[in-house]
Amino acid sequence: MLGATLLSIVPVALLSSCSTENISGMGFPKNVSSVNDISLPLWQGAWITAGIVGVLTAILIMWPAFRHRRKGDEVPKQTQYNVPVEIAYTLIPFLIVAVLFYFTAVKESAITKVSASDEISHVIDVNGIQWSWQFTYQDSPLSPTVTGTPAKPPVLVIPKGERVRFNLTASDVVHGFWIPAFMIQMQTLPGVENHLEFTANKIGSYPGRCNILCGRDHSKMLFTVKVVSPSAYQKYISNLKAA
Numbered sequence: 487m488l489g490a491t492l493l494s495i496v497p498v499a500l501l502s503s504c505s506t507e508n509i510s511g512m513g514f515p516k517n518v519s520s521v522n523d524i525s526l527p528l529w530q531g532a533w534i535t536a537g538i539v540g541v542l543t544a545i546l547i548m549w550p551a552f553r554h555r556r557k558g559d560e561v562p563k564q565t566q567y568n569v570p571v572e573i574a575y576t577l578i579p580f581l582i583v584a585v586l587f588y589f590t591a592v593k594e595s596a597i598t599k600v601s602a603s604d605e606i607s608h609v610i611d612v613n614g615i616q617w618s619w620q621f622t623y624q625d626s627p628l629s630p631t632v633t634g635t636p637a638k639p640p641v642l643v644i645p646k647g648e649r650v651r652f653n654l655t656a657s658d659v660v661h662g663f664w665i666p667a668f669m670i671q672m673q674t675l676p677g678v679e680n681h682l683e684f685t686a687n688k689i690g691s692y693p694g695r696c697n698i699l700c701g702r703d704h705s706k707m708l709f710t711v712k713v714v715s716p717s718a719y720q721k722y723i724s725n726l727k728a729a
């Protein structure tokens with residue numbers, strides 16, 4: 487039964503992600519942003535760990551079920567309290583969790599690290615408002631602002647290959663600034679400024695969302711991230727200033 491289920495799941499999982507890139511990325515795109523570069527080994531490592539634990543657990547379940555099947559009417563030897571085994575199955579999960587926690591903490595501090603201002607190419611303020619987003623480009627003293635509405639979600643334009651710092655806040659309630667393709671999510675909190683930095687590596691359009699339930703039109707709190715060449719970015723900012 488278990489074998490049949492596995493046999494039907496595995497080909498579907500493999501077929502649904504057609505390229506080898508997708509298989510080794512285990513569902514996540516590679517090299518899209520600097521955050522992906524940091525997170526991907528953690529994501530892959532967690533899957534490999536889960537795979538090893540899963541196989542070992544399956545063996546531990548199957549082994550007594552098949553090896554120690556009832557062989558006759560005689561009642562087998564009854565045992566209780568195997569202290570070494572009990573210590574082992576308390577310690578091993580604890581070690582697995584500790585190792586996963588360690589690597590998660592290392593990667594998380596790399597992702598949330600805030601650089602010195604002179605290492606930053608661009609600064610963009612992100613403001614969450616019920617129910618849309620406001621982006622202010624701090625690249626000029628004029629600080630042009632783009633404000634979206636639920637009916638007309640805004641576009642966040644960022645240059646390819648240049649590090650951008652985002653200052654995140656909210657006007658009213660807690661929102662979540664989320665760009666799934668970039669493997670990033672950070673809350674925007676009223677009265678607090680959170681910081682997030684990353685470099686986008688691939689030109690293209692990526693959907694962004696709010697992922698904290700923030701009220702009636704939460705589901706309309708969408709935006710699009712447009713990664714463009716640095717020169718197209720400069721042109722976009724000058725046009726915004728002019729407008």
Ligand SMILES: [Cu+2]
Nearest residue numbers: 661696700707
């Ligand atoms: Cu929201």
